[in-house]
Each structure stands twice: as C-alpha cells, then as structure tokens.
Amino acid sequence: MGRVVHVIGNIQLDVLAGPVTALPRPGGDDVVERIAVRPAGAAGNVSLALAGLGVRHRLFGAVGDDQAGRWVAAELRRAGVGADLQVVHGQETGISIALEAPGRERAFLTAHGVLTNYGEGDVPVQACEADLVLLTGYFSIPGLRGEATAHLLQRARKHGAVTLFDTGWDPDDWQGGAVREVLELLPLVDIFLPNEPEALALTGEDDVERALATLVDRCGGWVVVKRGERGAVALGPPGDVVRISAPPVAALDSTGAGDSLAAGVLADLAEGASLPAALTTGVRLASTVVGRGSLDRYPGRDDLLAAVEADDDRVG
Known part of the structure; x- marks a missing residue:
C-alpha cells in the first residue's frame, strides 16, 4: 500500500472558451471555436488526474446545491472521488470562466460562491491526517486565506x-x-508549487533561478516552478537544481496543466519516489493532459507521453 494522499482546496465548475482575443463589443455576439464545461477547480482537477492514474486518495472541499454543484458532485462521484465532498444547502457553487488564446496568458472571470465562506471549521479534522497533504487553489478559497x-x-x-x-x-x-x-x-510547506509568473511576483526577481533560491530560503523545503511548455525547474534544500523538459505536444487545452503536474508528483511520492523522479512524472502527465480534450482528459499511466530526462545540477 502506498502513502496516504489527501487533497484540500477549491472544487468548482470550470467554463473554458477559446480562442478569445478580445471581449465582444456591447450588444455583440462573437463566435468562438469552442466552449467547454467541466469539473472541478484546482483541487478537483488534481483529484481527477490522480484517479486517472489509479491513485487512491481523498478530496476535501465544498460546492453549493445549485445545478452546477449537483453536476460537479455527480461527476466527482462517478470518478470515485466525491465521498468527502460537502454540498452546502442554499449556496451557489464557485465558477471560473477561462478565456484562452494562442500566445497569450489565460484570463479568468471567477465567482467564488460557497467558497467565499468555506473556512477552517468546515474542513474535517481527518483532512490533515495523511502522509501527503496538498492544499491548492488558495486564492480561490477566500475563507481559508491566511491564518486558517x-x-x-x-x-x-x-x-x-x-x-x-x-x-x-x-x-x-x-x-x-x-x-x-x-x-x-x-515555512510550513515542504513542497511549494508556483508557476513561473507567480514565483517572479512573489520574489520581485526577473530570473526564475534567483526566484527559486529566494523561495527556498523562505520555505526550507523544495520549490517547484511550473514553466508550461518548458517543463519545470526545482530547487531543494541540498542545493540541487532539477530541470525537467516537457515533451513536445500539440496543446489543445492548457487549463489545469499545473494541477496535473501536481497530481503526477503526488502519485509518485505516494509510492516512495524522490522529488526529482516524481517531478518527471508530473511533467509527463501535464504534457499529456494539455494534448487531450475535455471528454477524455485524464490518462492512465500507460497513456503518458514518453519520459524526459531530469537534468540535476549541483549548485553552490
């Protein structure tokens, strides 16, 4: 049996539209190539990706009992990961609308719904009782920010x-x-998982490796910076920089790629792998997911793209 994995975070409805290069004019009705509706926020995405890999785990979060929440709950339960989901009577489910366009950062419109007041007291005590605990979607859960x-x-x-x-x-x-x-x-985090813009914003640096060093000093554990099509780079307390290149893939949908990377890391850590080895699986999973559509999003292990080599550099 592997190590016990728990995921805590934002569970919501995701709406994805693309390509969107500009908002419609007032009164207008622009036609885009695709609009997809799917579950289930950052935490839900991690959980569904773990389920695709066959990793037993528990998912903790909340939706409302509106139509969106009932559908998200049904999809999570269909995947076998909805047993711990809270469905809050009289509340609306959080919804994010992602606007995607080639060559541009995605933009989002979000209504937090029930997550606005989802606080520490709503998280079951057993959610923190695991070997590996991921808290994700922090800024999408206003009620859990800071001290909670x-x-x-x-x-x-x-x-x-x-x-x-x-x-x-x-x-x-x-x-x-x-x-x-x-x-x-x-200082309370063993593995921090920002993307590159987040790492630079948190440190004020304009270079990712300087940002890594700054964050490791604050964290004391591993910092993994997700770099999209460029893979990932990580730095740990021993001073080892690990660079993982992403395999080439024709990207269909990049939303949730970082969540899939986190799921791949968790999946291998649960089996006792080192962080560098787990990160290789994370990049493989994320690269595979972005090349798949909403109807067949999360692969099993046999469907992952070919492995890429980890480049470990000793730094002073």
Whole structure:
C-alpha cells in the first residue's frame, strides 16, 4: 500500500472558451471555436488526474446545491472521488470562466460562491491526517486565506505529513498583502508549487533561478516552478537544481496543466519516489493532459507521453 494522499482546496465548475482575443463589443455576439464545461477547480482537477492514474486518495472541499454543484458532485462521484465532498444547502457553487488564446496568458472571470465562506471549521479534522497533504487553489478559497491555512498546514505537519502548497494567481495581481501572506506560510510547506509568473511576483526577481533560491530560503523545503511548455525547474534544500523538459505536444487545452503536474508528483511520492523522479512524472502527465480534450482528459499511466530526462545540477 502506498502513502496516504489527501487533497484540500477549491472544487468548482470550470467554463473554458477559446480562442478569445478580445471581449465582444456591447450588444455583440462573437463566435468562438469552442466552449467547454467541466469539473472541478484546482483541487478537483488534481483529484481527477490522480484517479486517472489509479491513485487512491481523498478530496476535501465544498460546492453549493445549485445545478452546477449537483453536476460537479455527480461527476466527482462517478470518478470515485466525491465521498468527502460537502454540498452546502442554499449556496451557489464557485465558477471560473477561462478565456484562452494562442500566445497569450489565460484570463479568468471567477465567482467564488460557497467558497467565499468555506473556512477552517468546515474542513474535517481527518483532512490533515495523511502522509501527503496538498492544499491548492488558495486564492480561490477566500475563507481559508491566511491564518486558517496556517492552522491546516500546522495540523498536517503535527500528524507527520509532507505538506504541498499551490496558491494560483492572486486576483489583486500581488498589489495588496498577498506577497507577505504567502511568504509567511512558506515555512510550513515542504513542497511549494508556483508557476513561473507567480514565483517572479512573489520574489520581485526577473530570473526564475534567483526566484527559486529566494523561495527556498523562505520555505526550507523544495520549490517547484511550473514553466508550461518548458517543463519545470526545482530547487531543494541540498542545493540541487532539477530541470525537467516537457515533451513536445500539440496543446489543445492548457487549463489545469499545473494541477496535473501536481497530481503526477503526488502519485509518485505516494509510492516512495524522490522529488526529482516524481517531478518527471508530473511533467509527463501535464504534457499529456494539455494534448487531450475535455471528454477524455485524464490518462492512465500507460497513456503518458514518453519520459524526459531530469537534468540535476549541483549548485553552490
């Protein structure tokens, strides 16, 4: 039996439209190539990807009892990962609309719904009782920001868990107190998983490896920076830089790629792999997922793209 994995975070409905290069004019009705509706936010995406790999785990979060929530709950249960989902009566489900276009960063419109007030007291005690605990979608769960997340990470650490943390992008573009807020949480994190723009924003650096070094100093554990089509780069306490190149793939849908990378890392860590080895699987899984559509999104292990080599460099 592998190590016990728990995922805590935002579960919601995702709507994806693309390509979108501009908003319609007032009163207009622009036609785009595709609009997809699917479950289930960052935490749900990680969970569905883990389920695709056959990794037993538990998913903790909440949806409302509106039509969106009932559908998301049904899809998660169909995948075998909805047993711990809270469905809150009289509340609306969080929804994110992702606007995608080639050569541009995605943009999002989000209504948090039930996640606005989903707080520490709503997270079951057993959610932190695992060998590996991932808290993801931090900025999409306003009720868990700051002290509440600190308490969850502390509870997980007290139980002996390896803690993983993925914030997502700050909706205030890091202009408020978000930088200080996240940096204060990092000493409680064993593996931090920002993407490249997030890492640069958190550190004020313009170079990813300098940002890595700064974040490792604050975190004390591993920092993994997700770089999209360029794969990932990580730095750990021993001073080893690990660079994983992404295999070439014709990207159909990049939304949720970082969540799939986190799922691949968790899947291998659960089997006792080292972080560099697990990161290779994470990049393979993310690259595979972005080349698949919504109807057949999450692959099994036999369907992952070919492995890429990890380049470990010793730094002083």
